[in-house]
Amino acid sequence: MGVQKDRVRFNVGGRNFETTATTLGNAGQNSLFGSMFDENWGLQSDAITEHFIDRNPDCFAVLLDLLRTGELHIPSNVPEKLVYSEALFYGLLDHVRTAKWGPFDGNRLHLARSIVGRAPGDGTAIRAGPDGGFCVAHGSMVHVYDWMLEEHPPINLDYQRVNDAIWVDPKNVVISACERLGRDDGGMGLFNALTGELRFKFHVKHENQVKSYTGGALCTDSYSKLFSSCKGRSNEYGIGVWDQVTGKQIDFFYEPNGWSLGDADKLQWLHRTNCLLVSTMFPRKDYCYVSLLDFRVKNMVWGWCDIGDPINEERRVRDAIAMEETNSICVVNEYEDLGFIDLRGSEGTVRWSSRSRLMKGQMPDEPCYPKLALHDGQLFSSMNDSISVFCGPEWVLTSRLKNSRGGSIFDFSIGGDRLFALHSEENVFDIWETKPPPII
Known part of the structure; x- marks a missing residue:
């Protein structure tokens, strides 16, 4: 029985x-x-x-x-x-x-689908969601797709240019935007990814007064905190911190002299050290600035700038990413030369590894700036119309992802066991997936 x-x-x-x-x-x-x-x-x-x-x-x-x-x-x-x-x-x-699809592996990715976006003009950013969906920013619009590649109602910022977007969970996305001249409707907002509705805005307070500001690069930590670079009209230049659940401001790190935190292109939370990586790259500034902020002591605990670096006099750094496993920061220049900075060293010298000999053909007339990503111990670097995958302790090039349609890759993002790449032409974006292992 x-x-x-x-x-x-x-x-x-x-x-x-x-x-x-x-x-x-x-x-x-x-x-x-x-x-x-x-x-x-x-x-x-x-x-x-x-x-x-x-x-x-x-x-x-x-x-x-x-x-x-x-x-x-x-x-x-x-x-x-x-x-x-x-x-x-x-x-x-x-x-x-x-x-x-199976567990994410950059060396086993295959092109599952290419989609032509329906928004006018070129896209500015693509961001992977935690459950296999993604969003694409075009000017003042953010188009949201679920993991089935069905498009939800778009998020319209009413002619405010989108600077960055980040998923806080599968149903909510935070968007930063430019402040419009003469109006106080810039900054950041939390939107329902399914309906496009604004749930609440993230305010910046200085001396008990709400200030208007432009929101820049975004990131989150492991404790429901949201970080954003902020550029205001008076003294609110720096990095703001909010509770992403309530939208309440928690902290603010004001920009010290000589650094460009308010113009930061990229933020990254380091879970092991509880520090925030802040990177400001060319062409936003003449030189690249990379720093680590520790909010517990209210101090910048580490910093590096490529001023005086002979390799980068004509090959400026375009992106940076921290690699906590090796206590280092990886930077990349416009020729896909990878540089590694040991965080344990006081001088901040760069060990460069040239990748330009691996590139074939001529540089395009309007090349897109390379971007970096780190996922499951693999390093990814976009360059022109392809994405390189590097593995191992010496970061050896192991594979390339390339789609002949759409021109150079403007941006890419990894999440939900997928890689999404946004091309500079025709609003084409690619979805790369790992095939599931065979069941024996």
């Missing part, structure tokens, strides 16, 4: 299905099936009770087979988007995503 107790029968939209509690257990406690049975997935009666669900039976068959085999097979007569919608109802989206 043990086998009898394990059997479960469903009537889904008038069609009968029979499976086992063991198979349903693969759905997890957060699924609809997890709420139907006890925590041990055991049925308490010898009799088989039929459970009626008023949903699409064809999609249920696909999802039940997914729980049995771990593989996703969608018949040609079943709309793929309908399967995703039903997976959302049953709480099985994570299972569908896992079946569609």
Whole structure:
């Protein structure tokens, strides 16, 4: 009778299905099936009770087979988007995503799809969401896509130019924008990614007065804090800190003389040291400034500038990223030369590793500035129309990602086990995924 107790029968939209509690257990406690049975997935009666669900039976068959085999097979007569919608109802989206692509690996990425954006003009930034979705900024508009690549209502900033965007969770995105001349509606706001509605704005207070400011680069830490570079009209130049849940200002680091924190291009939170990496690059400034801020002691604990670096007199640094595993910072110039700065050294000297010999062909007339990203121990660097992947202790070039359509890569972002690349022409953006490993 043990086998009898394990059997479960469903009537889904008038069609009968029979499976086992063991198979349903693969759905997890957060699924609809997890709420139907006890925590041990055991049925308490010898009799088989039929459970009626008023949903699409064809999609249920696909999802039940997914729980049995771990593989996703969608018949040609079943709309793929309908399967995703039903997976959302049953709480099985994570299972569908896992079946569609495996763990992220830069050397195993394949181009899953290229999309031509519908916004006029070139895109300015692309940001990956935590669940496989993404958003693309075009001027004063931010277009949001879910992991199924369905577009949600766009976020319209009413002619304010978008500077940066960051996901705080799968349903909310923070956007920084320029202050408009004569108006106080710049700064930052938290928007519902599903509806495009503004939930609240992040204010800057100085001497108990709310100030207008331009929000710049964004990042978050592990404790629900939001950081942004701020450029105001009077004394509010520096890095602001807010509670991303309530929107209340927590702290502000005012810009010391000689550094350009308010114009920062990139912020990165370092979890091990509890410091904030702040980078301001050419052409926003004549030289690159990289610093580490420690809000616990209200001090800049480390800084570096490429003034006087002979290699960068004509090859200025375009991006920087901290690598906590090796206690170093990686910088890249316009020829994809990678430089490494040891954070434990006091002089801040750069060990350069030339990559220009790996580039083929002529530089384009309007090259895009290279960008850096670090993900799962792999280093990524965009250059012209491709993205290079570097691995190992010596950061050896192991693969290149390239799509011949769309021109040079303006920006790219990694998240939700996907890589998204935004091209400079035709608003083309690519979605790169890792194929799932074969099930033996």
